[in-house]
Amino acid sequence: MEAYTRDNMADVLRKHGINPTHQRIEIAFALFSRQEHLSADQIMAIVNLRHSETSKATVYNTLNLFLQRKLIREVIVDPSKVFYDPNTRPHHHFYDVVSGRLTDIEAGDLTLSGLPDLPDGVVTEGVDIIIRVRPQQTQPA
Amino acid sequence: MEAYTRDNMADVLRKHGINPTHQRIEIAFALFSRQEHLSADQIMAIVNLRHSETSKATVYNTLNLFLQRKLIREVIVDPSKVFYDPNTRPHHHFYDVVSGRLTDIEAGDLTLSGLPDLPDGVVTEGVDIIIRVRPQQTQPA
DNA sequence: TAAAAAAATTGGACGCTGTCTAATATTGAG
DNA sequence: CTCAATATTAGACAGCGTCCAATTTTTTTA
Ligand SMILES: [Mn+2]
Ligand SMILES: [Mn+2]
Ligand SMILES: [Zn+2]
Ligand SMILES: [Zn+2]
Numbered sequence: 085m086e087a088y089t090r091d092n093m094a095d096v097l098r099k100h101g102i103n104p105t106h107q108r109i110e111i112a113f114a115l116f117s118r119q120e121h122l123s124a125d126q127i128m129a130i131v132n133l134r135h136s137e138t139s140k141a142t143v144y145n146t147l148n149l150f151l152q153r154k155l156i157r158e159v160i161v162d163p164s165k166v167f168y169d170p171n172t173r174p175h176h177h178f179y180d181v182v183s184g185r186l187t188d189i190e191a192g193d194l195t196l197s198g199l200p201d202l203p204d205g206v207v208t209e210g211v212d213i214i215i216r217v218r219p220q221q222t223q224p225a
Numbered sequence: 226m227e228a229y230t231r232d233n234m235a236d237v238l239r240k241h242g243i244n245p246t247h248q249r250i251e252i253a254f255a256l257f258s259r260q261e262h263l264s265a266d267q268i269m270a271i272v273n274l275r276h277s278e279t280s281k282a283t284v285y286n287t288l289n290l291f292l293q294r295k296l297i298r299e300v301i302v303d304p305s306k307v308f309y310d311p312n313t314r315p316h317h318h319f320y321d322v323v324s325g326r327l328t329d330i331e332a333g334d335l336t337l338s339g340l341p342d343l344p345d346g347v348v349t350e351g352v353d354i355i356i357r358v359r360p361q362q363t364q365p366a
Numbered sequence: 367t368a369a370a371a372a373a374a375t376t377g378g379a380c381g382c383t384g385t386c387t388a389a390t391a392t393t394g395a396g
Numbered sequence: 397c398t399c400a401a402t403a404t405t406a407g408a409c410a411g412c413g414t415c416c417a418a419t420t421t422t423t424t425t426a
Contacts, residue, residue: 103393103394103402103403105392105393105402105403105404106392107403107404108403123383124383124384125382125383138404138405139404139405139406140383140384140405140406141384141385141386141404141405141406141407142403142404142405144383144384144385145403145404158304160301160302160303160304161301162301163299163301163307163412163413164382164383164412164413165304165382165383165384166304166383166384178343178344178347180347181350187344189340189341190341192339193339194337194338194339194340195337195338195339196335196336196337196354197335197336197338198333198334198335198336199330199335199356200330200331202319202356202358203319203328203358205360205361206319206321206358206359206360206361207358207359207360207361207362208356208357208358209322209357209358209359210356210357211354211355211356211357212353212354212355212357213337213352213353213354213355214352214353214354214355215340215343215349215351215352216349216350216351216352216353217343217344217347217348217349217350218347218348218350219346219347219348220346220347220348221348244373244374244422244423246373246374246375246421246422247421248374248375249374264412265412265413266411266412279375279376280375280376280377281376281377281412281413282375282376282377282378282413282414282415282416283374283375283376285412285413285414286374286375286414304383304384305383305384305411305412306411306412306413307412307413
């Protein structure tokens, strides 16, 4: 319930065992202040808006570090790019196949029943539910 | 309940408004005879096993044509490649994140309840449910 | 069947996402 | 401040998928 500032982003990073460098703070701030699902290239564009200071390598290094430390998660829904999601609570997604926009569905009251037993010798790592939607077709009169 | 042959593949293609060329028949046969989830490069390898006769461009042209005519569907689960699925009945997937293998879950008795209303002005195009699994960790004694 | 038109295939160039590497720069512990 | 550890960087590289113009195959027409 607290506004995100670069200062408290640094604290969040430290809490996840991540050294808060300039670049890492900017990348985290881009994701958390917007609370949107962004691709790596969108993040790089945002972070370098004012003046270029973060390389492509660092953007990917950082996003992968954030994933590993479970500060963010990835959403795989577009065959050509990964989206990074600052929301790590259990939740699912609407995906607008035309605009490419992702919207959260809180997992709260959503239940999935009738699942078959897991194949032997495997454990669940996660459940991804994606509702693909498209804008209502406007009917020619 | 009928075995797939190259001959009846040609009929299937025609029924979907697709001109059954040699290459298209081979690609369809690779998918339907195996009933597996294959990536484009796996399909190309299968089709060119005996002697090379199908180019990368044709593999992609053909898969995209099949998708468009709804002869197959795609499964987006791995950020680095698309899987093509000869099963077009409504169904979902187990995805083994270690081996990369996909397994079908029949949609039959699976229900999803508690979904919020769709955002205004959009219609559902499909629901993808992916259960990510990994092999049971073998405990060191 | 022969000729012409239409449709499909092809190799290779290309674009984009993401990774890697070795050099450089920053950080922070002492 | 020193210096070792950590992080960043440019740019090369790799893989997936698309595009293009030239060629080949298929279908239509006569
Ligand atoms: Mn990734
Ligand atoms: Mn595709
Ligand atoms: Zn989300
Ligand atoms: Zn399937």
